[in-house]
Amino acid sequence: MEKPLKYAVFGSGSWATAIVKMLCENLDEVGWYMRSVYTKEHLIKEQHNPSYLSSVEFKIEQLKLSNDINEMAAYADVLIFVIPSAFMYSELEKLTVNVSEKTIVSAVKGIIPESGLLVGEHFHDIYNVPLKNIAVIAGPCHAEEVALERLSYLTISCADAKKAQEIADKLSSNYIKTKISDDVIGTEYAVMLKNIYAIAAGIAHGLGYGDNFQSVLMSNAIREMKRFIKKTHKMKRNINNSAYLGDLLVTGYSVFSRNRMFGNMIGKGYTVKSAQMEMSMVAEGYYATKSAYLINEKSKKKTRLPIIKAVYAILYEGKDPKITFRKLADKLD
Numbered sequence: 071m072e073k074p075l076k077y078a079v080f081g082s083g084s085w086a087t088a089i090v091k092m093l094c095e096n097l098d099e100v101g102w103y104m105r106s107v108y109t110k111e112h113l114i115k116e117q118h119n120p121s122y123l124s125s126v127e128f129k130i131e132q133l134k135l136s137n138d139i140n141e142m143a144a145y146a147d148v149l150i151f152v153i154p155s156a157f158m159y160s161e162l163e164k165l166t167v168n169v170s171e172k173t174i175v176s177a178v179k180g181i182i183p184e185s186g187l188l189v190g191e192h193f194h195d196i197y198n199v200p201l202k203n204i205a206v207i208a209g210p211c212h213a214e215e216v217a218l219e220r221l222s223y224l225t226i227s228c229a230d231a232k233k234a235q236e237i238a239d240k241l242s243s244n245y246i247k248t249k250i251s252d253d254v255i256g257t258e259y260a261v262m263l264k265n266i267y268a269i270a271a272g273i274a275h276g277l278g279y280g281d282n283f284q285s286v287l288m289s290n291a292i293r294e295m296k297r298f299i300k301k302t303h304k305m306k307r308n309i310n311n312s313a314y315l316g317d318l319l320v321t322g323y324s325v326f327s328r329n330r331m332f333g334n335m336i337g338k339g340y341t342v343k344s345a346q347m348e349m350s351m352v353a354e355g356y357y358a359t360k361s362a363y364l365i366n367e368k369s370k371k372k373t374r375l376p377i378i379k380a381v382y383a384i385l386y387e388g389k390d391p392k393i394t395f396r397k398l399a400d401k402l403d
Contacts, residue, residue: 078146084122086152088213095243103142143167154352155180177207181361208313210320225313227251255303265355267291269333271322276337329355376401
């Protein structure tokens with residue numbers, strides 16, 4: 071009989087907390103790495119994360135907690151990374167354990183800025199993890215709804231279908247439905263891009279645009295996503311599946327979406343810095359916007375990306391949101 075695989079989650083934000091909750095439904099022990107000593111000590115004493123999804127109570131005997139990334143990397147067979155992309159590189163610099171034979175799962179919604187690579191690509195290129203050992207978790211699924219045990223959906227992508235199903239089984243429950251896919255790169259790009267479009271939806275809302283415009287914006291966003299992903303990774307995929315369109319819609323429309331919230335503040339007149347300071351959570355779309363823009367700019371044959379370019383102009387070039395969106399509106403159909 072095969073020995074059960076050990077799982078560990080790296081990160082302590084809301085999505086990391088939600089994934090730990092899901093795993094606890096199926097596993098006797100779940101590893102959990104967090105940088106903050108305070109968060110770890112609070113969890114041990116109070117049985118909940120002090121900063122995120124504090125309504126979720128854990129059985130401490132079910133958790134293996136650590137502030138040492140190498141201890142947790144050595145412990146687990148399946149390593150699920152949920153650290154914001156902006157901090158991934160600095161966290162991984164601490165890694166001395168050989169992870170080349172581990173299964174790496176990305177639940178990070180962005181590109182690592184320092185390397186310009188998707189998380190899976192980064193582990194493949196820098197840490198020699200075989201592509202068949204890399205998986206991606208996509209939604210549509212908000213951490214807050216997982217905390218409330220509202221019916222949610224996940225897509226697990228991996229080139230190895232057996233590995234994908236193993237991970238899917240460990241995340242599924244009566245309130246989490248899972249499916250598997252082999253489009254690892256496509257789903258990882260989709261997870262990144264949806265946050266940019268959610269910022270655009272937030273900016274539009276902050277500027278006072280209504281539901282009619284939002285529907286046109288989202289319709290154009292899914293087609294823009296399709297062009298971007300097709301250019302970077304050609305394979306047969308249905309962009310209308312939940313991992314792409316479904317995840318885009320929930321991120322663009324939901325009150326739980328931090329990227330929409332961030333965009334809404336920008337639309338209402340906040341500066342980028344003031345909006346970031348006011349939010350207690352990282353808006354991944356801010357970093358994803360620059361990454362997606364630069365990927366396209368460096369390409370020999372550029373793809374038409376009016377929404378990404380508009381968001382980039384506002385966030386990184388200081389362009390006026392009102393004028394930029396007035397121009398963007400003329401480019402949508």
